Amino acid sequence: MICGIINISLDIYKKPEYFYSGFFIMQNVDYIIVGDGYAALFFAHQLILNEKSFIIYSEGKKSASQISAGIINPVVLKKFTTFWKAQEQIDFLRKTLNEIAVYTGENYLIDVxxxxxxxxxxxxxxxxxxxxxxxxxxxxxxxxxxxxxxxxxxxxxxxxxxxRLNVEGFFDGMINFLSHNNNFITERFDHNILNTSENTYKDYKFKHMVFCEGMGVRLNPYFSEIPVxxxxxxxxxxxxxxxxxxxxxxxxxxxxxxxxxxxxxxxxxxxxxxxxxxxxxxxxxxxxxxxxxxxxxxxxxxxxxxxxxxxVKDRRPIIGRHPELNNLYVFNGLGARGILNGCYFSKALFDFIENDIPLHQEISLNRF
Incomplete structure (x- = not known):
């Protein structure tokens, strides 16, 4: 049983902190994630591993990730070539799915x-x-x-x-787990009421916000210009x-x-x-x-x-920090390899935010 070899406590959540702001009770969270595809859920997993508090905002619609084939493939099968960090991504995904199985109770890898x-x-x-x-x-x-x-x-x-990934099982399992722990809000995120000077959104005060909106980023006033x-x-x-x-x-x-x-x-x-x-x-x-x-x-x-x-034209994800608002981040452009890119580069984003480890230039927003 994998629970015996993966060192993850089931008491993994940092307790929320509440405070009064005028007449309102606000909740402190480390992160707000906007989006519900592979980028959002694999990044949420990094937050779980590192005991960070967070909220995910989801429109509640079926995203491209949620209807994807779930193919996990290290080879470009048209030309019989491979791609950047293919082995590292495969290895990291298998490790990550083992970790996720500890708290969802299921490993969503279909090893065929x-x-x-x-x-x-x-x-x-x-x-x-x-x-x-x-x-x-x-x-x-x-x-x-x-x-x-x-x-x-x-x-x-x-x-x-x-x-392959059991796509339906993965999203059902992760969303059910996050909902049960009050980390998942099914509600359209309204960029117009985000207060970037106070770092607040509705009843939440946040340290960092990560936008994982897929093509929805075109309606995001902070990152609408990224070339996806x-x-x-x-x-x-x-x-x-x-x-x-x-x-x-x-x-x-x-x-x-x-x-x-x-x-x-x-x-x-x-x-x-x-x-x-x-x-x-x-x-x-x-x-x-x-x-x-x-x-x-x-x-x-x-x-x-x-x-x-x-x-993205260069077939690399786009990950980075807003040039002026230092606690707003984007994680997008996963393309046809959403599972591998979303899983592997979620840790790169976490390390960039929390440990000040620079992003590789090939995935950095700054390359544009």
């Missing part, structure tokens, strides 16, 4: 690998060539595997150390006429895996142009066609979801 369907022999050869590289040999398995049920004439390559761009992603939930092996995730154009006994997830798309707040039928057709390429049995589309990933 990705199998990439090869298009042709050239892709097989490229995979094998890349698997000899020092930064990829621990991720690209040299043993090819042929799958039943789906078309994979050139077999598949297994991505070692890949996995919406990337619209759709996924479909389908009922397959012939079920698949539920111990793998299949990747060709998109990801396919089993959600539950009834539905499979297939997605997601990337669209920087069609950013209206409604389902794009061309994206749905793209997904149906993509699934039909390798799944030659009948399937029914039962549900369609879409969300807007906050992406």
């Amino acid at each position: 690998p990705i199998h990439r369907i090869f298009h042709d022999e050239n892709e097989q050869k490229l995979w094998l060539k890349k698997s000899d590289h020092n930064d990829l040999n621990k991720f690209l398995d040299k043993k090819f595997i042929h799958l039943n049920t789906v078309k994979n004439d050139f077999s598949t390559g297994k991505v070692n150390q890949s996995a 761009n919406p990337n619209k992603g759709h996924h479909i939930r389908v009922k397959l006429s012939r079920s698949l092996n539920n111990n793998i995730t299949i990747k060709k154009k998109h990801f396919l895996f089993q959600l539950n006994s009834e539905l499979h997830f297939y997605g997601g798309t990337y669209d920087r142009d069609q950013i209206h707040e409604s389902i794009d039928e061309s994206a749905v057709e793209q997904l149906k066609n993509g699934l039909s390429e390798f799944y030659h049995n009948e399937f029914d589309v039962k549900e369609v979801y879409f969300g807007f990933r906050p992406t």
Whole structure:
């Protein structure tokens, strides 16, 4: 049982402090977090570990994080390359999910690998060539595997150390835990009533405020100029006429895996142009066609979801302090790797605020 090896006390919360301000009773907190996606919840975990008091403000809507696939993948599967700090991020995520399991009672890691369907022999050869590289040999398995049920004439390559997050379980578990401990407020944050001279918001006096709003940052008067761009992603939930092996995730154009006994997830798309707040039928057709390429049995589309990933041109998160208001911070731009980026860089932000450890230039707001 992991509780025996993770040194976290269940009595982890710093007690709130109350004081009178005129006719009102105010509550002192170390942090207010605005947002409820991966950035917000993984940063909240850092506060829990370090016994900091905090409040999270959530609009109560399904964010892009909450409808994401939850793929944990150290390899860019189009070109068979990896990315900056991939191994460190994978290791830190596994450690973090063990820590979270101590107080939520569940580990949300689904330890099933990705199998990439090869298009042709050239892709097989490229995979094998890349698997000899020092930064990829621990991720690209040299043993090819042929799958039943789906078309994979050139077999598949297994991505070692890949996995998935139980997205619904993670958000339900974390939000229920935080709500039970009075750390979670389902209410739209109103930037207009934030008092930056008194460091107060409604009934709270805070030391630090961290904005983790995703594309909502565009309505934030303090950080609206940061260069994040919406990337619209759709996924479909389908009922397959012939079920698949539920111990793998299949990747060709998109990801396919089993959600539950009834539905499979297939997605997601990337669209920087069609950013209206409604389902794009061309994206749905793209997904149906993509699934039909390798799944030659009948399937029914039962549900369609879409969300807007906050992406950055250089594919690095944006983390930093407001240039004039020294206790306001932003944690944004996680892109398509929200789980890994949100988890790993939450500690970098905490260390920056609390321990004055400089942010790496590649993620710092100051790079702009």
